[in-house]
Amino acid sequence: RAWIILDQYRKKSKLFRTKVLLAPLGDDFRYAESSEWDQQYQNYQKLFDYMNSRPEWHVKAQFGTLSDYFEALHKESNLGEKSSNSIFPVLSGDFFTYADRDHHYWSGYFTSRPFYKHLDRVLESYIRAAEILYSLALVEASKSEKMTVFPSVNNYKLLTEARRNLGLFQHHDAITGTAKDWVVVDYGTRLFHSIMNLKKVIIDSAHLLILKDKSAYSYDTATPFLKMDDVQASQDSLPHKTVIKLTLQPRYLLIYNPMEQERFSVVSVNVNSPKVKLLSPLGKPVTVQISAVWDGATTVSHEAYQMSFVAHLPPLGIGVYQLLEDESSEAVLADYNIYVRNSRQEKPDRVFKIKEMQHSVDNIILENAYMKLWFSGMSGLLEKMNTKKDGKTHQMKLEFAWYGTTSNRDKSGAYLFLPDGDAKPYIFTDPPTIRVAHGKIFSEVVCFFHHVTHTTRLFKVQGLEGQSLEVSNIVDIRGEYNRELAMRISSDINSQNRFYADLNGYQIQPRLTMSKLPLQANIYPMTTMTYIQDVGVRLTLHSAQSLGVASLRNGQLEVIMDRRLMQDDNRGLGQGVQDNKITANVFRLLLERRHGTDVNEEKAPVSFPSLLSHMTSLFLNHPVISMTANADSGVPELINTFSPLMSSMPCDMHIVNLRTIQAKVDTKPSDEAALILHRKGFDCRFSSRDIGLLCSTTQGKIKVHKLFSKFRVESLTPTSLSLMHSPPDARNISEINMSSMEINTFRIRLR
Numbered sequence: 001r002a003w004i005i006l007d008q009y010r011k012k013s014k015l016f017r018t019k020v021l022l023a024p025l026g027d028d029f030r031y032a033e034s035s036e037w038d039q040q041y042q043n044y045q046k047l048f049d050y051m052n053s054r055p056e057w058h059v060k061a062q063f064g065t066l067s068d069y070f071e072a073l074h075k076e077s078n079l080g081e082k083s084s085n086s087i088f089p090v091l092s093g094d095f096f097t098y099a100d101r102d103h104h105y106w107s108g109y110f111t112s113r114p115f116y117k118h119l120d121r122v123l124e125s126y127i128r129a130a131e132i133l134y135s136l137a138l139v140e141a142s143k144s145e146k147m148t149v150f151p152s153v154n155n156y157k158l159l160t161e162a163r164r165n166l167g168l169f170q171h172h173d174a175i176t177g178t179a180k181d182w183v184v185v186d187y188g189t190r191l192f193h194s195i196m197n198l199k200k201v202i203i204d205s206a207h208l209l210i211l212k213d214k215s216a217y218s219y220d221t222a223t224p225f226l227k228m229d230d231v232q233a234s235q236d237s238l239p240h241k242t243v244i245k246l247t248l249q250p251r252y253l254l255i256y257n258p259m260e261q262e263r264f265s266v267v268s269v270n271v272n273s274p275k276v277k278l279l280s281p282l283g284k285p286v287t288v289q290i291s292a293v294w295d296g297a298t299t300v301s302h303e304a305y306q307m308s309f310v311a312h313l314p315p316l317g318i319g320v321y322q323l324l325e326d327e328s329s330e331a332v333l334a335d336y337n338i339y340v341r342n343s344r345q346e347k348p349d350r351v352f353k354i355k356e357m358q359h360s361v362d363n364i365i366l367e368n369a370y371m372k373l374w375f376s377g378m379s380g381l382l383e384k385m386n387t388k389k390d391g392k393t394h395q396m397k398l399e400f401a402w403y404g405t406t407s408n409r410d411k412s413g414a415y416l417f418l419p420d421g422d423a424k425p426y427i428f429t430d431p432p433t434i435r436v437a438h439g440k441i442f443s444e445v446v447c448f449f450h451h452v453t454h455t456t457r458l459f460k461v462q463g464l465e466g467q468s469l470e471v472s473n474i475v476d477i478r479g480e481y482n483r484e485l486a487m488r489i490s491s492d493i494n495s496q497n498r499f500y501a502d503l504n505g506y507q508i509q510p511r512l513t514m515s516k517l518p519l520q521a522n523i524y525p526m527t528t529m530t531y532i533q534d535v536g537v538r539l540t541l542h543s544a545q546s547l548g549v550a551s552l553r554n555g556q557l558e559v560i561m562d563r564r565l566m567q568d569d570n571r572g573l574g575q576g577v578q579d580n581k582i583t584a585n586v587f588r589l590l591l592e593r594r595h596g597t598d599v600n601e602e603k604a605p606v607s608f609p610s611l612l613s614h615m616t617s618l619f620l621n622h623p624v625i626s627m628t629a630n631a632d633s634g635v636p637e638l639i640n641t642f643s644p645l646m647s648s649m650p651c652d653m654h655i656v657n658l659r660t661i662q663a664k665v666d667t668k669p670s671d672e673a674a675l676i677l678h679r680k681g682f683d684c685r686f687s688s689r690d691i692g693l694l695c696s697t698t699q700g701k702i703k704v705h706k707l708f709s710k711f712r713v714e715s716l717t718p719t720s721l722s723l724m725h726s727p728p729d730a731r732n733i734s735e736i737n738m739s740s741m742e743i744n745t746f747r748i749r750l751r
Contacts, residue, residue, distance in 0.1 A: 110548030113177025380434035380447035413569025463692030610686030
């Protein structure tokens, strides 16, 4: 037996450059009982003793730790010596896309269980928003001597639990979508409960920060002062908007901007009357668009109306708007064209102008100040895009496609993607109902297919939101059998088999589509964005959820949106993926002009988004949060705007978090917070003029006393990322100075 195992070790050692070999023992389901541990140890020790007693076998076998292995390796290869060059090559990049045997590439899990991949990001955004607002409210509570009233300890427990639930979901069987159904429900329930708890933390914190007279602050769990404008019924359902009841008395509408940038964002809330008047924080009337709320594709519900407006919000701040019912309302109604198969003479709607028409070969056209879009009059899908600044028109054909699974014995499952060849086009016998809305704030085209409701929305606003288009899908493949649904964009960009996708939202990795590899090997993970480019333009698809992406043809980008698979793929799960939900996928499509590209860039191992692209990604992943004051509670006077920062942070500086640190004893909050900053690397060859950014760049420098306006920084000291270690020379600093692509953590005390 000793000889058989030694023969295996010797064969394995031939794959390495030295005679030192590490043989790991066990796997993630081993050593569940102490007897197994004892048997393994004792039996292996006997084998080692026997091997070591035979000098002619030329072997020294022993148990060891990783440190023992690397020490032996250093000794064997003279690694520590100055003179010698290392015999080991350097590997950079990653191991995607990985296959363990045959053509079994693990590219399925990049998409599996997309409902929860999206929910994870919603929780991520809420947790950051809640941590920051809570930290500021805590300082405010201590300043205005409301610590005994403000629910600091209870809410800190909720924050801690939410961090843990989010952390737990990063497990390699959770975010990946490779857990058993009942485990998925447990993960989902944890995420869902934490989202509800964080909404409470945000409401409680905003309440204190927004009161004009802090001495009037009182806390009542039974009737919270504010409420969120959306509700989610269960862990596996999509959220929906609540309807705000209007009266002749103004009602407060609070909009919180969790970004460190001043922001013009389109906000939509549902109200019970189209006769609505909205006042800005300064008391001036705001232009609003009233859109219909629909029951299905073609029926208007008169229970609610969607009110949309452009909110102007300070960084990390809250804008206090007022809503009221007003007969002389100047709200602008959206107009509708509905393309249906059999248009019927309907009685006109009592509020909206709705025109029913036949599908047509003529294009549907939407435009704003930055672009013009052409959609098919038959399918309602995007076909072309014109950028007004340079007058150029690009093909931009959007379509859907199905992947099946192979007829071989091994089929696709939660981990593996084993398709039955190229995707087949999504074919519909009858053209879909298409609903086109034209409005002052936004216009949109909504197409109703059997498995997907697809919306393309164009914002008619100056600045960042008008420069990309919002593409969203509500996907439902619950009735399918071994199929996966993909969204594909085909453009005239000469991308030459190369596309780019991010790893973990930090760096962008170039990917090469290789024709010699099977299709499933050319699918890569995308966390926040993917793009293709040529000498003139770059097309970026920003994503609000992690999914698998590919660029299988020149000028193409495709993203897999959901997969339903009826069998296990033998990687330890023991079941298929059949617990599909109605799933929302949200994207932003951004087309940018490139200047001064050089030849070597195509060979570079990394790539960077533009500033506009970084900002678009943040807007998408950190939407504004709307709250209304409870009408029943007597409403005290509020300040117009809560504006904690002196100005926007530099464009390339992102506040990853501002979270209160736990006290050394108990689970109470301390008077210190962790300020975590990330300086983004960006591509300077994209013009940052005329793109409406409300920030500047400062070479990574920030004066500490110029950070906050409402609060004074008492101390700011650098610490390790995890807050566990402070450098020996750590002292209070007055200027933050960071290099590109760095993340730094500071301990901060605010007063």
